[in-house]
Structure formats: structure tokens, C-alpha cells
Amino acid sequence: MTQIDLTAPLSGVTVLDMTTALGEYAGRLLADLGADVLRFDVEGAADPYRRAFMNAGKQMRASQPSGTELAELLARAHVLLTSEGPAALRSRGLHPDDVTRRHNTLVHVAISPFGLTGPYADRPASDLTLMAAGGLLALGGEPDRQPVRAWGEQTALIAGVHATTAALIALHVLETESRGQVIDLSVQEAVAHSLENAAQYLDLEGVVRRRAGAGPREAGTGLFRCADGWIYLVGGLGGKPLAWSAIAEWLADGGVTNATDLNADRWQQSDWRRTAQACNRFRDLFEAFAASRSKAELFASGQKRGISIAPVATPGDLLRDPQLVARDYFRVVDVEGQQVTLPGSPYRFRTSDVRPRTGKSLI
Amino acid sequence: MSAQLPMTGIRVADFSWVGAGPFLTKPLADHGADVVKVESRTRVDPIRSMAPFRDGLKGADRSGYFANRNSSKRSICLDLKHPRGRELALRLIEVSDVVVNNFSPGTMDRLGLGYDASRAVRPDVIYLEMPMLGTEGPHRDCRGYGLTIAAAGGLLGLTGYEDAPPVGTGTNYPDHVPNPLHGAIAVLAALRKRRMTGQGEYIELAQLESTINAIGPAIVAAAAGVTVGRVGNHDNVAAPHGVYPCVGEDRWCAIAVFGDEQWAAARLVLGIADLPEFDSADGRRSSRALLDELIAEATRGWDAALLADELTARGVAASAVLTADDLLHSDAQLAARGHWVTLEHPVMGPSIYDGIPYRLSRNPGHLRSPAPLLGADTREVCTELLGVPEDNYDALVSEGAVG
Numbered sequence: 001m002t003q004i005d006l007t008a009p010l011s012g013v014t015v016l017d018m019t020t021a022l023g024e025y026a027g028r029l030l031a032d033l034g035a036d037v038l039r040f041d042v043e044g045a046a047d048p049y050r051r052a053f054m055n056a057g058k059q060m061r062a063s064q065p066s067g068t069e070l071a072e073l074l075a076r077a078h079v080l081l082t083s084e085g086p087a088a089l090r091s092r093g094l095h096p097d098d099v100t101r102r103h104n105t106l107v108h109v110a111i112s113p114f115g116l117t118g119p120y121a122d123r124p125a126s127d128l129t130l131m132a133a134g135g136l137l138a139l140g141g142e143p144d145r146q147p148v149r150a151w152g153e154q155t156a157l158i159a160g161v162h163a164t165t166a167a168l169i170a171l172h173v174l175e176t177e178s179r180g181q182v183i184d185l186s187v188q189e190a191v192a193h194s195l196e197n198a199a200q201y202l203d204l205e206g207v208v209r210r211r212a213g214a215g216p217r218e219a220g221t222g223l224f225r226c227a228d229g230w231i232y233l234v235g236g237l238g239g240k241p242l243a244w245s246a247i248a249e250w251l252a253d254g255g256v257t258n259a260t261d262l263n264a265d266r267w268q269q270s271d272w273r274r275t276a277q278a279c280n281r282f283r284d285l286f287e288a289f290a291a292s293r294s295k296a297e298l299f300a301s302g303q304k305r306g307i308s309i310a311p312v313a314t315p316g317d318l319l320r321d322p323q324l325v326a327r328d329y330f331r332v333v334d335v336e337g338q339q340v341t342l343p344g345s346p347y348r349f350r351t352s353d354v355r356p357r358t359g360k361s362l363i
Numbered sequence: 364m365s366a367q368l369p370m371t372g373i374r375v376a377d378f379s380w381v382g383a384g385p386f387l388t389k390p391l392a393d394h395g396a397d398v399v400k401v402e403s404r405t406r407v408d409p410i411r412s413m414a415p416f417r418d419g420l421k422g423a424d425r426s427g428y429f430a431n432r433n434s435s436k437r438s439i440c441l442d443l444k445h446p447r448g449r450e451l452a453l454r455l456i457e458v459s460d461v462v463v464n465n466f467s468p469g470t471m472d473r474l475g476l477g478y479d480a481s482r483a484v485r486p487d488v489i490y491l492e493m494p495m496l497g498t499e500g501p502h503r504d505c506r507g508y509g510l511t512i513a514a515a516g517g518l519l520g521l522t523g524y525e526d527a528p529p530v531g532t533g534t535n536y537p538d539h540v541p542n543p544l545h546g547a548i549a550v551l552a553a554l555r556k557r558r559m560t561g562q563g564e565y566i567e568l569a570q571l572e573s574t575i576n577a578i579g580p581a582i583v584a585a586a587a588g589v590t591v592g593r594v595g596n597h598d599n600v601a602a603p604h605g606v607y608p609c610v611g612e613d614r615w616c617a618i619a620v621f622g623d624e625q626w627a628a629a630r631l632v633l634g635i636a637d638l639p640e641f642d643s644a645d646g647r648r649s650s651r652a653l654l655d656e657l658i659a660e661a662t663r664g665w666d667a668a669l670l671a672d673e674l675t676a677r678g679v680a681a682s683a684v685l686t687a688d689d690l691l692h693s694d695a696q697l698a699a700r701g702h703w704v705t706l707e708h709p710v711m712g713p714s715i716y717d718g719i720p721y722r723l724s725r726n727p728g729h730l731r732s733p734a735p736l737l738g739a740d741t742r743e744v745c746t747e748l749l750g751v752p753e754d755n756y757d758a759l760v761s762e763g764a765v766g
Contacts (some may be wrong), residue, residue, distance in 0.1 A: 011556075012559075049583040054691060117699065124675055126621070131617070135534075135687060142524075152579075165390050181724045186696075189718035193719075195687065197431065204418070210686070284704070314521075327500045343582050349565075
């Protein structure tokens with residue numbers, strides 16, 4: 001029988017991570033996959049928890065390399081990660097014009113707020129302003145209040161997943177054709193790629209989508225308050241409702257008087273379920289039932305009846321979640337001398353070593 | 364003549380449907396992989412009947428939600444429950460490098476198309492599944508949708524105003540960002556290992572586990588005993604930091620001030636008095652509410668785009684809150700970058716697709732073709748790729764195994 005090779009998928013790949021906070025998730029993903037990631041701290045996350053999450057598995061260097069040291073590092077590396085606009089890159093000798101010309105077997109993943117070209121290429125930007133410029137901010141929030149941003153500087157995640165995809169496509173070219181290249185990634189464009197169907201709604205139906213609160217305005221679907229927080233229920237999204245009689249029975253069995261109201265024919269019609277009257281009626285019935293029950297209880301008993309229900313989990317809930325605990329999801333690793341608990345990698349490889357790692361310490 | 368597309372020669376047997384899976388195989392397809400979508404006429408991909416539709420008219424080949432996620436792919440219709448349909452699916456796997464599905468746990472095994480059956484015909488196959496909560500574990504059989512994954516994964520609960528219930532991103536964010544793209548990364552990494560070792564791989568991407576990484580820092584904090592909650596548009600460092608009303612119906616400008624010099628510049632643009640308590644970041648952070656009020660008062664007289672121009676010219680991060688209309692029709696940067704792509708679709712006519720947010724300098728990907736019509740390529744794939752003789756093909760159609 002042949003031996004199974006359990007090495008990490010990116011074993012032997014060397015990455016120079018010279019990103020700001022905007023670009024540091026890409027190097028983290030590459031480190032989990034087994035690349036040697038050397039992180040030069042340009043202007044990374046200030047928040048210590050964010051810093052630990054983003055830099056796990058990287059070999060951290062405080063000072064910026066320059067001159068011959070930089071040239072040597074670039075000559076050895078397969079991938080260079082940066083995340084600033086063209087003028088800032090030029091000032092540090094990291095613009096593709098400077099780097100790629102000298103190192104033609106380097107993949108330079110140039111993440112930048114607006115891309116390396118165009119009238120806004122050197123505009124100052126932040127997570128909030130890029131969410132605005134890419135169109136996702138306009139979709140978040142209550143209609144009668146200001147738009148609200150997603151928690152956790154999602155532009156870093158959005159940039160990171162696209163950048164890593166692009167890096168691995170270019171690595172494929174590098175390893176099959178011995179040719180490096182520059183990847184010009186605009187975070188504004190990456191955000192604009194995350195709008196669900198908003199661009200197509202305008203193009204095809206002439207409708208400009210706007211923020212609409214926590215979900216569709218349809219009875220049976222959305223957020224409902226319970227004893228220890230919130231649950232998310234999907235009881236219908238247009239067309240026929242989902243598991244409707246199961247929901248009605250669940251409430252009736254739970255002692256909600258009038259739950260049998262939900263058996264009336266009109267609840268089968270999405271036109272009715274979308275009225276304010278129907279939404280309010282359903283909410284009153286459901287929240288009367290849920291007020292004395294916990295997220296975990298509602299999730300377990302609803303799922304048992306075939307109802308699509310999920311807890312609105314807090315980070316603390318997740319750390320104790322039976323599914324995640326049973327699957328040994330959370331990992332403790334050493335990041336910059338601190339023991340930290342991290343979520344597991346986004347994927348599990350059956351025969352490769354993929355996981356959050358402890359970064360190699362300085363030699 | 365540009366260089367060959369990077370993923371030329373890689374074939375993907377794509378059994379995925381609805382939201383996340385198709386956005387996983389799209390970057391591979393746009394960069395040259397032959398992605399063959401395996402569809403069904405009896406259980407049509409639900410996203411083909413999700414709005415928006417060309418001219419608002421429903422139809423399996425009219426959905427922009429579907430089309431945008433399926434550029435550069437081929438579509439074949441097989442009945443996987445028909446023995447001949449299943450046989451063709453296995454033959455497709457045999458000639459593919461990658462197999463992707465996002466069915467509920469056990470579905471592909473029951474169809475005889477699971478990892479073991481696939482490996483038997485294609486020993487070095489890279490096989491990716493994306494169950495909601497995992498193929499194993501006490502909750503493996505729970506039901507969910509993109510919306511419930513955002514809730515269960517923690518992002519929904521953390522996103523919203525400080526003084527109100529959670530509100531989330533307004534989209535099925537896990538379906539558009541973390542889950543498909545983490546999946547694409549996994550497949551590409553496994554392809555790299557195969558190049559080095561000749562070995563295939565089985566990858567499980569549990570959508571819950573992938574999505575939790577979107578709030579990774581909150582997990583680190585919670586495990587260290589620190590409570591994390593909704594903060595609206597506030598920031599730990601920057602102040603002022605928010606979204607402020609401007610001239611016009613529902614027009615807003617996002618402004619983020621990180622340092623003292625930026626504050627001095629923003630204050631001058633907005634005509635706000637120089638108050639000593641706002642000279643330091645600490646001072647500004649401790650009077651966020653007052654600061655937000657002063658700024659909102661000042662921004663009401665401004666056009667949002669003009670204000671962003673003025674602020675960014677002075678080093679302050681700012682942007683109008685752009686709607687799809689702004690993005691498609693007036694944003695100078697996206698226009699200069701040629702972000703949006705119009706493709707001529709046989710049923711939908713010229714229609715707008717999201718561009719690829721990055722360009723490779725040597726062999727850039729591009730949207731090679733519009734989304735395929737349902738089953739558009741069944742005959743071609745069966746007869747040319749899977750070796751079905753023309754005569755037999757017609758028999759398979761009349762048996763209902765294909766088409």
C-alpha cells in the first residue's frame with residue numbers, strides 16, 4: 001500500500017506579508033494551509049484579539065526590511081502581500097513597478113482600497129468608507145435609521161478571501177510556467193461583488209435595493225425574542241410557507257391559546273403573510289411562546305419538528321455550542337507569546353495538515 | 364493574443380446549487396476551468412426561480428440572481444436517481460479534477476456519488492462538500508438557510524445598533540463571501556498539493572465553521588473573558604466615525620477620523636468650531652454622541668459625494684454611501700476600472716454581471732460566457748466528453764435519464 005502524504009497543501013511556499021490591517025487575513029489563511037508566512041508589521045490591527053486572530057501562524061517581524069534585505073527576501077519568496085494604494089506602495093519601494101520588474105518569479109498580491117489605477121486609487125479609506133463605497137453599507141440597517149456597518153471590519157475578510165483565491169490561482173501559474181505576476185485587487189470591487197443581487201435588481205427590474213432591517217417582512221420569518229436573546233426562524237419566504245402546520249402545532253402544544261389561528265387558510269398566502277397585521281399577529285403568538293424558553297431549547301425542539309430555526313448565537317454561545325464542541329472546533333495556539341483560543345480553520349482536509357498554527361518564533 | 368487562462372485543463376463536476384456552491388466554482392470557471400453544472404429538470408435549482416428576473420417575468424432562464432453566480436459554466440441535466448443518469452454522473456467525475464456539492468449530509472452517498480464511489484473511478488479526485496453544520500456531530504441533520512447561518516454563526520447577533528435588536532448585513536452574507544470563497548481557496552490549495560504529490564483530497568467545509576471565522580476576533584475576545592456586543596458604527600480607535608445625513612432623500616456620507624490632523628482637516632471642511640476637548644483622540648472618543656450630533660448638523664447641507672471629495676482630498680477617509688444605482692451609473696472609480704460586465708444572454712439579453720474584483724497581470728480571468736440555459740450543454744457534454752454515441756443519447760433522453 002502506498003503511503004499517504006499528510007503534509008500541508010502549501011508546504012514549501014514562502015509568503016512575505018507586508019499588509020496593513022486591510023490585507024492581513026490573506027496571510028492568515030495561507031499560514032493555516034501550511035505556507036511559511038513572514039509578517040512585517042506595517043500598520044496591523046490595534047485591537048489585541050483581532051491582532052491575534054489575524055496573525056496566528058505567522059512569523060512576526062517588527063521592523064521593515066529595506067534595501068538589500070528586502071531584495072533578498074523578495075528573491076526567495078513566492079508571494080508578496082501588500083494592501084495599500086499605489087502612492088503609499090511607491091514610497092516604500094513596493095509598487096509593482098519596482099518589485100515585479102526585478103522579481104519575475106514573484107506573485108505580488110496587491111490588495112488596495114480602490115485598486116492600483118483610477119481616479120480614487122490613492123484616496124484615504126477605512127473599513128467603514130469601503131463598505132460605503134462598495135455598496136454593502138447601503139443594504140444594512142433599519143429603514144428609518146442610518147445605515148449600519150457589519151461587525152468586525154468585514155472588508156478585511158472580503159479582501160482576504162478574494163486575495164487568497166487569486167494568490168492560489170497565480171501560484172498555479174508560477175509552479176506550472178515559472179512565471180510570476182501582479183494581482184491588482186480592489187477592495188471596493190470586492191465589496192461590490194458581495195451585494196447578493198442588488199446590481200441585477202436594478203439592471204433587470206429597475207429596483208434599487210435599500211436597507212430593510214433584519215430580514216424579509218413576512219410573518220413567520222425573521223428575528224424573535226426569547227428568554228435569553230433571539231432566535232431566527234424561517235417559516236416562509238414567498239410561495240408556500242415552510243413547515244407551517246408544524247409551527248402552529250408547536251405553539252399549540254406549548255400552551256399558546258389562539259395558536260390554532262395559524263391554521264386558517266390565509267396563512268398559506270404570501271400576500272397575507274406580508275401584511276403588517278399578519279407580521280404583528282404572528283410575532284405576538286410566537287413571542288408569547290418563546291418568552292419563557294431559551295435559544296437552545298427552541299432550537300432543539302423546533303428542529304425536532306422539522307422547523308428551520310437557528311439561535312442568534314453570541315460568541316460565548318459558540319464557545320459552548322454542542323456541535324462545535326463535539327467536533328473539536330476551537331483551537332488553542334500561541335500567538336506572539338500568548339495562548340489564544342481561535343475558531344478552527346474554515347475547512348477540514350482529511351489527509352492534509354490544515355489548522356490554525358503557532359507561528360515559528362524568530363531564530 | 365493573451366496568455367492561456369490559468370485554470371485551463373482543470374475540470375469541475377459541479378453538483379452545487381442555490382447560493383454558496385456556485386459562487387465557489389465561479390472564480391475557477393472565470394479563470395479557465397471547465398465547470399460542468401449538473402442540474403435537474405425535476406428538481407430545478409431553487410435560485411433559478413429567485414428574483415430578480417429579466418423584466419420581472421419568472422422563468423428558469425430569467426433570474427439575475429442565478430445568472431450572476433454562474434458565468435463561464437456549462438449546464439447539463441441528469442436524473443441522478445435514474446441508473447443511467449447516475450452512471451453518466453460517475454463518468455463525469457472520472458474525467459474531472461474536482462467534485463463540489465452542497466447537499467445535506469449523506470445525499471451524495473445515497474446517490475452512489477459520494478467520496479468513496481468517486482475515488483474508485485478517479486483516485487486523485489479533490490472532493491469538497493459544504494454541509495450547513497457538518498457531516499458529523501449532534502446537529503448534522505439540522506435545517507438551515509444562508510440567513511440562519513449568519514444567525515447561528517454569530518455575525519447577525521453582533522451587527523446592528525447598540526440600542527436595538529440585531530439587524531445584520533441585509534444580505535445572506537455567508538453565501539456571498541466566507542463560504543464560497545473559503546471553499547474556492549480549499550480547492551485551489553488541494554490542487555496545489557496534488558501537483559506536488561499526485562494525491563487527491565476530501566474537504567469538508569461546514570458552513571457554520573467557515574462563517575464563524577468572519578467574527579474570529581470576537582471568539583478570541585470571548586474566550587479571554589471579554590464581552591463583545593453590537594456597537595453600531597462606532598469604532599475602537601477612530602472618532603468621529605459614522606454615517607451622517609446629507610442633502611437629498613436617504614443620502615449619507617461615511618466618515619472615519621483616525622488622528623488629530625485628520626480631525627483638524629475634517630473640522631475645517633465641515634465648519635465646526637475648534638473645541639479643545641476634541642483635540643485628542645481620547646477626548647473625541649469620550650464625547651462620541653455630541654461629536655456625532657455636531658457633524659450630522661454640518662453634513663445636512665452637503666452633497667454626499669462632494670463632501671467625500673473634499674474630505675478625502677484633505678486626508679480624511681470618507682465615502683458617500685453608494686447604492687446600486689450609484690455603483691452602476693455614477694461612481695467614477697468603478698467606471699474607470701470597468702468593473703461591471705455586460706454579457707449577451709440568449710434569453711435575458713444584455714445583462715449586468717459582477718466583474719472579477721482582481722486582475723492577474725499576465726493571464727487575467729474574464730467572464731467567458733453568460734450563465735448557461737438549463738441543460739444547454741447536455742448533449743454536447745454527453746456525446747463529446749462522456750462518450751455517449753449520438754443514437755444512444757436520444758434513447759437516454761426518452762428514458763428520462765438525461766435532458
